[in-house]
Amino acid sequence: MEPFERVVDEHGPAVLRVCRTLVGPTDADDVWSETFIAAMRAYPRLRPASNVQGWLVTIAYRKAIDFIRKQRRVAVPVGDLPETRPGDALREPADDELRAALDALPDKQRAAVVYHHVAGLPYAEVGAVMGTNETAARRSAADGIANLRKSYSKGTKS
Amino acid sequence: MSAKLSHDARVVGDLAAIVPSATVADIDRLRNLLADRADQEGLLDVAYRTVDSPFGALLVAATDAGVVRVAFEREGHDAVLASLATAVSPRILRSGRRTDDVARELEDYFAGRRRAFEVAVDLRLARGFRRQVLSHLRDIAYGSTESYAAVAAAAGNPKAVRAAGSACSHNPVPVVVPCHRVVRSDGTLGQYGGGAEMKAALLAMESRAVDTLTAI
Secondary structure (H helix, E strand, C coil): CCCHHHHHHHHHHHHHHHHHHHHCHHHHHHHHHHHHHHHHHHHHHCCCCCCHHHHHHHHHHHHHHHHHHHHHHHHCCHHHCCCCCCCCCCCCCCCHHHHHHHHCCCHHHHHHHHHHHHCCCCHHHHHHHHCCCHHHHHHHHHHHHHHHHHHHHHHHHC | CHHHHHHHHHHHHHHHHCCCCCCHHHHHHHHHHHHHHHHHCCCCCEEEEEECCCCCCEEEEEECCEEEEEECHHHCHHHHHHHHHHHCCCCEEECCHHHHHHHHHHHHHHCCCCCCCCCCECCCCCCHHHHHHHHHHCCCCCCCCEEHHHHHHHCCCCCCHHHHHHHHHCCCCCCCCCHHHEECCCCCCCCCCCCHHHHHHHHHHHHHHHHHHHHC
Protein backbone atom coordinates (compact mmCIF):
# COMPACT_ATOMS: atom_id res chain seq x y z
CA MET A 1 0.00 0.00 0.00
CA GLU A 2 1.38 3.42 -0.97
CA PRO A 3 2.21 6.01 1.69
CA PHE A 4 -0.80 8.35 1.98
CA GLU A 5 1.49 11.24 1.03
CA ARG A 6 1.66 9.79 -2.50
CA VAL A 7 -2.11 9.55 -2.68
CA VAL A 8 -2.38 13.26 -1.82
CA ASP A 9 0.25 14.11 -4.43
CA GLU A 10 -1.34 12.05 -7.18
CA HIS A 11 -5.00 12.75 -6.58
CA GLY A 12 -5.12 16.01 -4.62
CA PRO A 13 -5.54 18.14 -7.77
CA ALA A 14 -8.40 16.06 -9.24
CA VAL A 15 -10.22 16.11 -5.91
CA LEU A 16 -9.78 19.87 -5.71
CA ARG A 17 -11.28 20.28 -9.20
CA VAL A 18 -14.32 18.24 -8.14
CA CYS A 19 -14.72 20.32 -4.98
CA ARG A 20 -14.36 23.63 -6.82
CA THR A 21 -16.82 22.63 -9.51
CA LEU A 22 -19.50 21.63 -7.04
CA VAL A 23 -19.16 24.13 -4.18
CA GLY A 24 -17.11 26.95 -5.75
CA PRO A 25 -13.56 28.05 -5.03
CA THR A 26 -14.19 29.58 -1.58
CA ASP A 27 -15.58 26.53 0.15
CA ALA A 28 -13.64 23.97 -1.89
CA ASP A 29 -10.73 23.94 0.58
CA ASP A 30 -12.96 22.80 3.44
CA VAL A 31 -14.54 20.06 1.36
CA TRP A 32 -11.10 18.94 0.12
CA SER A 33 -9.92 18.64 3.74
CA GLU A 34 -13.03 16.75 4.81
CA THR A 35 -12.49 14.39 1.89
CA PHE A 36 -8.87 13.60 2.70
CA ILE A 37 -9.47 13.27 6.47
CA ALA A 38 -12.23 10.75 5.78
CA ALA A 39 -10.04 8.99 3.22
CA MET A 40 -7.08 8.87 5.59
CA ARG A 41 -9.25 7.36 8.31
CA ALA A 42 -10.39 4.55 6.01
CA TYR A 43 -7.19 4.16 3.99
CA PRO A 44 -5.60 1.22 5.88
CA ARG A 45 -8.76 -0.83 5.27
CA LEU A 46 -8.95 -0.06 1.54
CA ARG A 47 -8.78 -3.25 -0.53
CA PRO A 48 -5.46 -3.56 -2.36
CA ALA A 49 -6.86 -3.65 -5.91
CA SER A 50 -9.11 -0.61 -5.42
CA ASN A 51 -9.14 2.27 -7.85
CA VAL A 52 -7.86 4.98 -5.52
CA GLN A 53 -8.86 7.93 -7.70
CA GLY A 54 -12.39 6.59 -8.16
CA TRP A 55 -12.65 6.00 -4.43
CA LEU A 56 -11.46 9.53 -3.61
CA VAL A 57 -13.63 11.40 -6.09
CA THR A 58 -16.75 9.58 -4.86
CA ILE A 59 -15.89 10.63 -1.30
CA ALA A 60 -15.34 14.20 -2.53
CA TYR A 61 -18.64 14.18 -4.45
CA ARG A 62 -20.58 13.00 -1.38
CA LYS A 63 -18.81 15.47 0.91
CA ALA A 64 -19.60 18.30 -1.52
CA ILE A 65 -23.28 17.36 -1.72
CA ASP A 66 -23.44 17.05 2.10
CA PHE A 67 -21.79 20.45 2.42
CA ILE A 68 -24.24 22.09 0.05
CA ARG A 69 -27.25 20.57 1.83
CA LYS A 70 -25.94 21.69 5.19
CA GLN A 71 -25.34 25.21 3.85
CA ARG A 72 -28.88 25.34 2.60
CA ARG A 73 -30.31 24.17 5.91
CA VAL A 74 -28.49 27.04 7.56
CA ALA A 75 -29.42 29.61 4.89
CA VAL A 76 -33.07 28.90 4.11
CA PRO A 77 -36.08 28.29 6.41
CA VAL A 78 -36.91 24.60 6.07
CA GLY A 79 -40.53 24.70 4.90
CA ASP A 80 -39.61 26.74 1.84
CA LEU A 81 -37.55 24.05 0.13
CA PRO A 82 -39.18 22.90 -3.08
CA GLU A 83 -36.80 20.02 -3.76
CA THR A 84 -33.22 19.43 -2.67
CA ARG A 85 -30.88 20.68 -5.31
CA PRO A 86 -27.26 21.05 -4.25
CA GLY A 87 -25.48 24.32 -4.74
CA ASP A 88 -28.32 26.82 -4.64
CA ALA A 89 -26.73 28.53 -1.66
CA LEU A 90 -23.43 28.95 -3.45
CA ARG A 91 -22.87 31.70 -5.91
CA GLU A 92 -19.62 32.77 -7.46
CA PRO A 93 -20.48 35.58 -9.90
CA ALA A 94 -18.30 34.51 -12.84
CA ASP A 95 -19.30 30.87 -13.07
CA ASP A 96 -22.67 31.22 -11.46
CA GLU A 97 -24.71 30.31 -14.49
CA LEU A 98 -23.02 27.12 -15.50
CA ARG A 99 -22.81 25.92 -11.91
CA ALA A 100 -26.50 26.63 -11.46
CA ALA A 101 -27.20 24.54 -14.56
CA LEU A 102 -25.03 21.78 -13.15
CA ASP A 103 -26.82 21.98 -9.81
CA ALA A 104 -30.13 21.57 -11.56
CA LEU A 105 -29.18 18.25 -13.15
CA PRO A 106 -30.57 14.98 -11.81
CA ASP A 107 -28.05 13.44 -9.42
CA LYS A 108 -27.03 10.59 -11.72
CA GLN A 109 -26.26 12.93 -14.64
CA ARG A 110 -24.44 15.42 -12.45
CA ALA A 111 -22.32 12.66 -10.91
CA ALA A 112 -21.42 11.20 -14.31
CA VAL A 113 -20.52 14.64 -15.71
CA VAL A 114 -18.37 15.48 -12.68
CA TYR A 115 -16.65 12.08 -12.52
CA HIS A 116 -15.81 12.01 -16.22
CA HIS A 117 -15.45 15.61 -17.37
CA VAL A 118 -14.09 17.16 -14.16
CA ALA A 119 -12.27 14.35 -12.34
CA GLY A 120 -11.13 12.69 -15.56
CA LEU A 121 -12.23 9.14 -14.75
CA PRO A 122 -12.67 6.90 -17.81
CA TYR A 123 -16.31 5.82 -18.38
CA ALA A 124 -15.59 2.25 -17.29
CA GLU A 125 -14.50 3.56 -13.88
CA VAL A 126 -17.38 6.02 -13.71
CA GLY A 127 -19.68 3.02 -14.24
CA ALA A 128 -17.85 1.08 -11.53
CA VAL A 129 -18.04 3.82 -8.89
CA MET A 130 -21.71 4.51 -9.73
CA GLY A 131 -22.58 0.84 -9.49
CA THR A 132 -23.69 0.63 -13.13
CA ASN A 133 -21.52 0.04 -16.18
CA GLU A 134 -19.59 1.85 -18.87
CA THR A 135 -22.53 2.19 -21.27
CA ALA A 136 -24.86 3.57 -18.61
CA ALA A 137 -22.19 5.98 -17.40
CA ARG A 138 -21.57 7.25 -20.91
CA ARG A 139 -25.28 7.78 -21.44
CA SER A 140 -25.72 9.62 -18.11
CA ALA A 141 -22.82 11.94 -18.90
CA ALA A 142 -24.12 12.60 -22.43
CA ASP A 143 -27.62 13.31 -21.10
CA GLY A 144 -26.08 15.59 -18.50
CA ILE A 145 -24.12 17.56 -21.08
CA ALA A 146 -27.18 17.78 -23.34
CA ASN A 147 -29.24 19.17 -20.44
CA LEU A 148 -26.48 21.58 -19.51
CA ARG A 149 -26.40 22.75 -23.12
CA LYS A 150 -30.14 23.48 -23.09
CA SER A 151 -30.21 25.44 -19.84
CA TYR A 152 -26.83 27.03 -20.41
CA SER A 153 -27.47 28.29 -23.96
CA LYS A 154 -30.80 29.68 -22.82
CA GLY A 155 -28.86 31.78 -20.36
CA THR A 156 -26.08 32.90 -22.69
CA LYS A 157 -28.38 33.96 -25.52
CA SER A 158 -30.77 36.00 -23.43
CA MET B 1 -25.88 17.70 -35.52
CA SER B 2 -22.31 18.87 -35.77
CA ALA B 3 -23.30 22.27 -34.39
CA LYS B 4 -24.89 20.50 -31.47
CA LEU B 5 -21.75 18.45 -30.87
CA SER B 6 -19.50 21.49 -30.97
CA HIS B 7 -21.84 23.23 -28.59
CA ASP B 8 -21.54 20.21 -26.27
CA ALA B 9 -17.78 20.52 -26.53
CA ARG B 10 -18.07 24.17 -25.55
CA VAL B 11 -20.16 23.24 -22.52
CA VAL B 12 -17.51 20.73 -21.50
CA GLY B 13 -14.81 23.35 -22.04
CA ASP B 14 -16.72 25.93 -20.01
CA LEU B 15 -17.21 23.39 -17.27
CA ALA B 16 -13.46 22.96 -17.08
CA ALA B 17 -12.96 26.74 -17.29
CA ILE B 18 -15.12 27.59 -14.28
CA VAL B 19 -12.65 25.63 -12.21
CA PRO B 20 -9.24 27.27 -11.88
CA SER B 21 -6.79 24.40 -12.14
CA ALA B 22 -5.14 23.34 -8.92
CA THR B 23 -1.64 24.72 -8.56
CA VAL B 24 1.27 23.15 -6.70
CA ALA B 25 0.93 25.95 -4.13
CA ASP B 26 -2.77 25.11 -3.61
CA ILE B 27 -1.99 21.48 -2.96
CA ASP B 28 0.98 22.29 -0.70
CA ARG B 29 -1.12 24.61 1.42
CA LEU B 30 -3.95 22.09 1.69
CA ARG B 31 -1.54 19.26 2.43
CA ASN B 32 0.02 21.18 5.34
CA LEU B 33 -3.42 21.88 6.81
CA LEU B 34 -4.29 18.21 6.32
CA ALA B 35 -1.16 17.04 8.15
CA ASP B 36 -1.89 19.31 11.12
CA ARG B 37 -5.49 18.21 11.32
CA ALA B 38 -4.65 14.53 10.87
CA ASP B 39 -2.14 14.87 13.71
CA GLN B 40 -4.77 16.45 15.97
CA GLU B 41 -7.28 13.71 15.14
CA GLY B 42 -4.79 10.92 15.82
CA LEU B 43 -4.67 9.83 12.16
CA LEU B 44 -1.06 10.70 11.40
CA ASP B 45 0.72 7.45 12.20
CA VAL B 46 4.02 8.50 10.61
CA ALA B 47 5.22 12.09 10.03
CA TYR B 48 8.37 12.67 8.00
CA ARG B 49 10.62 15.34 6.59
CA THR B 50 14.08 15.56 5.11
CA VAL B 51 17.03 17.16 6.87
CA ASP B 52 20.12 18.41 5.06
CA SER B 53 23.42 17.06 6.31
CA PRO B 54 27.02 17.21 5.11
CA PHE B 55 26.42 13.64 3.93
CA GLY B 56 23.35 14.30 1.83
CA ALA B 57 19.67 14.57 2.69
CA LEU B 58 18.47 12.44 5.57
CA LEU B 59 14.89 11.26 5.79
CA VAL B 60 13.56 11.48 9.33
CA ALA B 61 10.29 9.78 10.29
CA ALA B 62 8.48 9.82 13.63
CA THR B 63 5.50 8.07 15.18
CA ASP B 64 3.71 9.57 18.18
CA ALA B 65 6.18 7.58 20.32
CA GLY B 66 9.34 9.07 18.83
CA VAL B 67 11.79 8.95 15.96
CA VAL B 68 11.23 5.64 14.20
CA ARG B 69 13.50 5.95 11.18
CA VAL B 70 16.48 7.93 9.93
CA ALA B 71 17.46 7.04 6.37
CA PHE B 72 20.44 7.96 4.25
CA GLU B 73 20.00 9.30 0.76
CA ARG B 74 21.59 6.16 -0.71
CA GLU B 75 18.79 4.02 0.72
CA GLY B 76 16.30 5.78 -1.58
CA HIS B 77 13.76 7.79 0.41
CA ASP B 78 10.82 6.54 -1.65
CA ALA B 79 11.76 2.95 -0.92
CA VAL B 80 12.12 3.75 2.78
CA LEU B 81 8.67 5.39 2.87
CA ALA B 82 7.20 2.37 1.09
CA SER B 83 8.70 0.02 3.67
CA LEU B 84 7.42 2.23 6.53
CA ALA B 85 3.95 2.00 4.98
CA THR B 86 4.16 -1.77 5.27
CA ALA B 87 5.99 -2.08 8.60
CA VAL B 88 4.28 0.72 10.55
CA SER B 89 1.26 2.20 8.74
CA PRO B 90 0.38 3.68 5.32
CA ARG B 91 -0.99 6.79 7.07
CA ILE B 92 2.16 8.74 6.33
CA LEU B 93 2.38 12.47 5.60
CA ARG B 94 5.16 14.97 5.28
CA SER B 95 4.87 17.19 8.35
CA GLY B 96 7.19 19.52 10.16
CA ARG B 97 5.53 19.69 13.54
CA ARG B 98 6.45 16.27 14.93
CA THR B 99 9.91 16.19 13.38
CA ASP B 100 11.07 19.74 14.19
CA ASP B 101 12.94 18.75 17.36
CA VAL B 102 14.92 15.91 15.82
CA ALA B 103 15.70 18.03 12.76
CA ARG B 104 17.12 20.76 14.97
CA GLU B 105 19.14 18.27 17.05
CA LEU B 106 20.56 16.68 13.91
CA GLU B 107 21.57 20.06 12.48
CA ASP B 108 23.27 20.94 15.78
CA TYR B 109 25.00 17.58 15.90
CA PHE B 110 26.42 17.91 12.39
CA ALA B 111 27.53 21.45 13.20
CA GLY B 112 29.46 20.11 16.22
CA ARG B 113 27.19 21.92 18.69
CA ARG B 114 25.45 18.86 20.15
CA ARG B 115 26.77 15.70 21.77
CA ALA B 116 23.65 13.83 22.80
CA PHE B 117 20.19 13.43 21.29
CA GLU B 118 17.34 14.16 23.62
CA VAL B 119 14.42 13.27 21.36
CA ALA B 120 12.39 10.17 22.09
CA VAL B 121 13.21 7.17 19.91
CA ASP B 122 10.71 4.54 18.82
CA LEU B 123 12.56 1.24 18.33
CA ARG B 124 9.54 -0.71 17.09
CA LEU B 125 11.34 -1.65 13.87
CA ALA B 126 13.92 -3.68 15.83
CA ARG B 127 13.06 -6.76 17.88
CA GLY B 128 14.63 -9.04 20.46
CA PHE B 129 18.40 -9.01 20.68
CA ARG B 130 18.73 -6.31 18.02
CA ARG B 131 16.62 -4.03 20.11
CA GLN B 132 18.74 -4.72 23.20
CA VAL B 133 21.85 -3.85 21.21
CA LEU B 134 20.32 -0.57 20.01
CA SER B 135 19.21 0.36 23.53
CA HIS B 136 22.80 -0.12 24.68
CA LEU B 137 24.26 2.00 21.87
CA ARG B 138 22.73 5.15 23.31
CA ASP B 139 25.06 4.67 26.33
CA ILE B 140 28.26 4.88 24.25
CA ALA B 141 29.55 8.38 24.87
CA TYR B 142 30.16 10.99 22.19
CA GLY B 143 33.74 10.77 20.95
CA SER B 144 34.33 7.19 22.16
CA THR B 145 33.98 3.82 20.45
CA GLU B 146 33.20 0.25 21.47
CA SER B 147 33.93 -3.05 19.76
CA TYR B 148 31.20 -5.32 18.36
CA ALA B 149 32.30 -7.90 20.98
CA ALA B 150 31.89 -5.42 23.83
CA VAL B 151 28.49 -4.39 22.49
CA ALA B 152 27.39 -8.05 22.29
CA ALA B 153 28.45 -8.57 25.90
CA ALA B 154 26.75 -5.38 27.08
CA ALA B 155 23.53 -6.45 25.35
CA GLY B 156 23.60 -9.69 27.32
CA ASN B 157 25.10 -12.22 24.92
CA PRO B 158 28.93 -12.12 24.63
CA LYS B 159 28.93 -14.86 21.97
CA ALA B 160 26.60 -13.02 19.65
CA VAL B 161 29.23 -10.78 18.07
CA ARG B 162 27.93 -11.28 14.52
CA ALA B 163 24.37 -10.67 15.67
CA ALA B 164 25.55 -7.44 17.33
CA GLY B 165 27.09 -6.40 14.01
CA SER B 166 23.88 -7.26 12.23
CA ALA B 167 21.87 -5.22 14.76
CA CYS B 168 24.12 -2.22 14.03
CA SER B 169 23.88 -2.59 10.27
CA HIS B 170 20.07 -2.78 10.51
CA ASN B 171 19.81 0.16 12.88
CA PRO B 172 16.58 1.95 11.83
CA VAL B 173 17.65 5.22 13.49
CA PRO B 174 21.34 5.76 12.67
CA VAL B 175 23.11 8.90 13.90
CA VAL B 176 20.48 9.40 16.63
CA VAL B 177 21.27 5.89 17.91
CA PRO B 178 25.04 6.00 17.36
CA CYS B 179 25.90 2.71 15.67
CA HIS B 180 28.80 4.59 14.05
CA ARG B 181 30.58 4.35 17.43
CA VAL B 182 30.85 0.56 17.13
CA VAL B 183 34.06 -0.63 15.47
CA ARG B 184 35.94 -3.90 14.95
CA SER B 185 38.16 -5.34 17.68
CA ASP B 186 41.21 -4.85 15.45
CA GLY B 187 40.51 -1.12 15.35
CA THR B 188 39.27 -0.96 11.75
CA LEU B 189 35.99 0.83 11.37
CA GLY B 190 33.74 -1.78 9.80
CA GLN B 191 30.74 -1.07 7.63
CA TYR B 192 28.16 1.69 7.83
CA GLY B 193 24.78 2.24 6.20
CA GLY B 194 25.77 5.77 5.26
CA GLY B 195 29.07 4.55 3.81
CA ALA B 196 32.45 3.89 5.42
CA GLU B 197 33.53 7.46 4.64
CA MET B 198 30.65 8.92 6.59
CA LYS B 199 31.44 6.69 9.57
CA ALA B 200 35.07 7.85 9.54
CA ALA B 201 34.00 11.48 9.19
CA LEU B 202 31.53 11.29 12.11
CA LEU B 203 34.12 9.66 14.38
CA ALA B 204 36.76 12.20 13.35
CA MET B 205 34.35 15.08 14.02
CA GLU B 206 33.45 13.71 17.45
CA SER B 207 37.03 13.06 18.46
CA ARG B 208 38.07 16.56 17.28
CA ALA B 209 35.33 18.12 19.37
CA VAL B 210 36.34 16.10 22.42
CA ASP B 211 40.05 17.00 21.94
CA THR B 212 39.17 20.67 21.66
CA LEU B 213 37.29 20.52 24.90
CA THR B 214 40.15 18.67 26.65
CA ALA B 215 42.68 21.20 25.34
CA ILE B 216 40.66 24.05 26.84
